Amino acid sequence: MLQATMADRAPAPDSPDGELVRQISGATDHARAAEQLIHDRYAMRIRLYGLRHLGDEDAAADLVQQVLLSVIEAARAGRVREPDRLGAFVLGTCRFAVWDLHRSERRGRQAAEQGAMIRARELETGIHPIDRLRLEHCLDRLPPRDVAIVRMTFHEDRPTQDIAGVLGLTAGNVRVIRHRALAHLRDCLDATDAEP
Amino acid sequence: MTTPVCSSRLSFETLVDYWMGELSPDAAEQAEEHVFTCLGCADASARAAALLGALRSLVPPVVSDTWVEQLVRRGASIRTTEVQPDVPVTVAFTPEVDLLVHRLWGDLSRADRVDCEVLDANGAPLLTVDHVPFDRQHGHVLIACQRHYADEYPPDIRFRISALAADGTRTIREYRVFHDAERR
Numbered sequence: 001m002l003q004a005t006m007a008d009r010a011p012a013p014d015s016p017d018g019e020l021v022r023q024i025s026g027a028t029d030h031a032r033a034a035e036q037l038i039h040d041r042y043a044m045r046i047r048l049y050g051l052r053h054l055g056d057e058d059a060a061a062d063l064v065q066q067v068l069l070s071v072i073e074a075a076r077a078g079r080v081r082e083p084d085r086l087g088a089f090v091l092g093t094c095r096f097a098v099w100d101l102h103r104s105e106r107r108g109r110q111a112a113e114q115g116a117m118i119r120a121r122e123l124e125t126g127i128h129p130i131d132r133l134r135l136e137h138c139l140d141r142l143p144p145r146d147v148a149i150v151r152m153t154f155h156e157d158r159p160t161q162d163i164a165g166v167l168g169l170t171a172g173n174v175r176v177i178r179h180r181a182l183a184h185l186r187d188c189l190d191a192t193d194a195e196p
Numbered sequence: 197m198t199t200p201v202c203s204s205r206l207s208f209e210t211l212v213d214y215w216m217g218e219l220s221p222d223a224a225e226q227a228e229e230h231v232f233t234c235l236g237c238a239d240a241s242a243r244a245a246a247l248l249g250a251l252r253s254l255v256p257p258v259v260s261d262t263w264v265e266q267l268v269r270r271g272a273s274i275r276t277t278e279v280q281p282d283v284p285v286t287v288a289f290t291p292e293v294d295l296l297v298h299r300l301w302g303d304l305s306r307a308d309r310v311d312c313e314v315l316d317a318n319g320a321p322l323l324t325v326d327h328v329p330f331d332r333q334h335g336h337v338l339i340a341c342q343r344h345y346a347d348e349y350p351p352d353i354r355f356r357i358s359a360l361a362a363d364g365t366r367t368i369r370e371y372r373v374f375h376d377a378e379r380r
Contacts, residue, residue, distance in 0.1 A: 041235070042232075044238060044239075044242060045231055045232055045238045048231070048238065048241055048242055048245060049228065051245065052214070052215065052245075087229075087232035087233040088229070088232065088233075090232060091228060091229060091232040129246070130246050130247065130249075130250040132250060132253070132254060133344060135250055135251070135254065136254065139254075140323065144324055144325075144326045145326070147325070147326070148325075148326050148327040150251065151256055151325075151327075152327070153216075154248070154251040154252045154254075155251075155252075155254070155256040155259075155263070156260065156263075156329060160218075166309075166327060167327065175218075178212075179208070179209045179212060182208070182212055182244075182247065182248075183208055185247060185251075186208065186243070186244075186247055189247070
């Protein structure tokens, strides 16, 4: 009876993951809609994971397709053992896919060795675009030492220890100042976003 | 399951460290596990990544030779102007140019630190950039002049380069660059 009720109900954006997986595995009339909701819910997170671990926008976009296909196929085949913990399943699928890429592709290995730091232009479109002009204005409002740390970190790719040496600070100080500066930049951008 | 928001949100500092690769592997894995269960933290993570990515993509006002070389390799069209102290030069940001680079020459062989001040024609400060990259061996500082600066700064610009030596002596040189707006 419960099963019949769930199958009759169209999934909503706030439907629990487990309900969506059960719709798919039960091949209900709403299975397609449930698949779309899983796509919408996890695509951004898979993309973020790909950017972090592959360091490349195209590779991250490929990962989104690959992982979602695997997850949907697993859901259809009833292979998602704990439907209510779909997030953990998606993350596990991401980890395996990236591990497999690292193993088989030289590019993947290089990205892993470099720590796969996020590169320029990534994520600037589609999720949270940032106005560079505004960002420059926000940078101008920071104290000179904070700007120097931000610049050495992001424009010159200097290691924290190196920056600390140049500025006569400890590495811990540099991290604290950098965190504070980045928080100010975030707040400044949010404030200018809110301006009419 | 995924929740729109969670009670124990990842801090901004944790997300920044995650994207900069400064979390331990265990902490990074924990952060990822959290992001996959919390939509709010996933959004915050995307925002942090966007900020860091945007910072990396900005062209800084003072750049290194390596930075310019990388930009040229990526296909940018750069016009470099050689500028000597107290010898005014005129430059034009013509349409085919992506970036103007002003190479400010001066003896920096004893410099430990170089700071740059951007001033208007009357000497009023417009921008200060401390600890700028410089070429000690050849003796120059590279100013990266971007097209949108024309909307923010006057055309007649002075650069004051201050070089601090290890013994505390400071050498100051001034340079003058007139940006010909008519030929933009």
